[in-house]
Amino acid sequence: MKKTYKITILPGDGIGQEVTREGKKVLEKIAAKFGHTFEFDEATIGHAAIEATGNPLPDESLAKMKASDAILFGAVGHPKYDNDPTAKVRPEQGLLRMRKELGLYANLRPIKLFDELLEASSIKPEVLRGSDILFFRELTGDVYFGERGRKDNGDTAYDTMIYSRYEVERIAHKAFKAAMTRKKKVMSVDKSNVLESSRLWKEVVNEVAKQYPEVTLEHQFIDAAAMLLIKNPKAFDVVLTGNLFGDILTDEASQIAGSMGMLASASVGDTVGLYEPIHGSAHDITGKGVANPLASILSAALLLDISFGMKEEADTVIKAVEQTLKAGFRTRDIADANTPAANILNTETMGAKVLEFI
Ligand SMILES: NC(=O)c1ccc[n+]([C@@H]2O[C@H](COP(=O)([O-])OP(=O)(O)OC[C@H]3O[C@@H](n4cnc5c(N)ncnc54)[C@H](O)[C@@H]3O)[C@@H](O)[C@H]2O)c1
Numbered sequence: 001m002k003k004t005y006k007i008t009i010l011p012g013d014g015i016g017q018e019v020t021r022e023g024k025k026v027l028e029k030i031a032a033k034f035g036h037t038f039e040f041d042e043a044t045i046g047h048a049a050i051e052a053t054g055n056p057l058p059d060e061s062l063a064k065m066k067a068s069d070a071i072l073f074g075a076v077g078h079p080k081y082d083n084d085p086t087a088k089v090r091p092e093q094g095l096l097r098m099r100k101e102l103g104l105y106a107n108l109r110p111i112k113l114f115d116e117l118l119e120a121s122s123i124k125p126e127v128l129r130g131s132d133i134l135f136f137r138e139l140t141g142d143v144y145f146g147e148r149g150r151k152d153n154g155d156t157a158y159d160t161m162i163y164s165r166y167e168v169e170r171i172a173h174k175a176f177k178a179a180m181t182r183k184k185k186v187m188s189v190d191k192s193n194v195l196e197s198s199r200l201w202k203e204v205v206n207e208v209a210k211q212y213p214e215v216t217l218e219h220q221f222i223d224a225a226a227m228l229l230i231k232n233p234k235a236f237d238v239v240l241t242g243n244l245f246g247d248i249l250t251d252e253a254s255q256i257a258g259s260m261g262m263l264a265s266a267s268v269g270d271t272v273g274l275y276e277p278i279h280g281s282a283h284d285i286t287g288k289g290v291a292n293p294l295a296s297i298l299s300a301a302l303l304l305d306i307s308f309g310m311k312e313e314a315d316t317v318i319k320a321v322e323q324t325l326k327a328g329f330r331t332r333d334i335a336d337a338n339t340p341a342a343n344i345l346n347t348e349t350m351g352a353k354v355l356e357f358i
């Protein structure tokens with residue numbers, strides 16, 4: 001009997017709701033085209049969950065996720081908390097707890113540049129052409145999960161940047177293994193000229209590298225890496241870095257792909273895989289229907305490939321995105337001066353074009 005795949009849909013907040021709808025439709029279309037059975041179940045997280053239960057990650061949501069074969073997530077976040085640094089309960093806590101509880105220690109963020117978008121970026125096409133980067137961002141450690149608090153009657157605040165050997169080892173192995181299937185280059189990014197946690201990071205990465213003699217390992221400090229990424233993105237292959245540096249560098253890298261609305265990600269580790277755009281809930285465009293759904297749709301492709309081993313199905317989605325762009329269709333964020341107004345689509349109509357090409 002053919003397997004029934006259980007997928008938890010976790011739209012979250014803001015444009016998370018809008019783009020995840022399109023990602024889900026793509027999964028439905030793929031199931032119909034290839035004769036698969038995907039069973040969807042929706043769960044709440046973030047602001048919506050706080051409003052309903054007081055908890056940004058209700059137990060019920062977590063239980064659903066743990067019982068599923070893969071998760072398609074949107075984003076969390078709401079201006080109410082962004083504008084109130086004193087808020088004790090926050091949507092982002094739900095996201096971080098979810099990553100920790102599910103053991104999702106490796107966040108893969110491919111920087112895929114579609115040739116059709118070479119002109120959409122503010123970086124020169126000749127600098128961009130041929131860029132293809134895969135980030136391995138550690139996702140359950142670092143300053144995100146170290147001890148934090150206040151002292152001196154609240155007048156001093158601290159966050160602790162902390163890494164243990166096993167945390168660096170397991171993500172380093174993933175990055176080196178991926179590099180073996182690519183250009184065999186790993187750049188490890190840290191701040192070991194200042195930070196002790198980065199010195200451990202570098203030490204461990206050097207040790208792991210010995211098991212992959214065919215891979216060339218380069219180290220860069222985070223500040224220089226941020227500069228080189230824009231100066232010469234073509235020189236990058238696999239980038240291996242910690243939670244905070246990876247968060248920042250990949251938003252920067254979105255400008256290589258053209259927009260935040262283009263970057264998908266896969267979070268994997270001990271259990272079920274979670275797939276999500278790298279962008280957030282984007283308050284500035286929420287409710288306008290203009291968000292680019294391609295990051296969510298490309299996250300659905302990663303889900304098919306990594307969690308279900310459905311390579312052909314995943315390629316079908318990526319091809320459909322490519323064809324949509326080739327046919328000249330754009331959302332506002334990836335349109336340029338030459339895009340005819342009639343080709344600038346909204347979230348839903350852009351999603352519908354991808355479905356047509358599938
Ligand atoms: N994984 C997540 O859930 C996640 C990630 C980042 C930020 N956030 C949260 O999202 C909220 C907003 O944060 P922010 O504004 O710093 O980051 P953001 O990623 O939401 O938006 C940054 C900029 O990119 C644009 N953008 C993002 N996604 C887009 C898309 N699909 N199509 C077109 N344009 C897009 C936005 O309009 C905005 O101008 C905050 O509450 C933050 O905490 C959540």
Ligand SMILES: CC(C)[C@H](C(=O)O)[C@@H](O)C(=O)O
Binds near residue numbers: 092095096247278
């Ligand atoms: C919202 C925030 C906690 C999150 C992060 O920093 O990991 C986001 O920026 C991301 O990239 O997924």
Ligand SMILES: [Mg+2]
Binds near residue numbers: 278
């Ligand atoms: Mg981020």
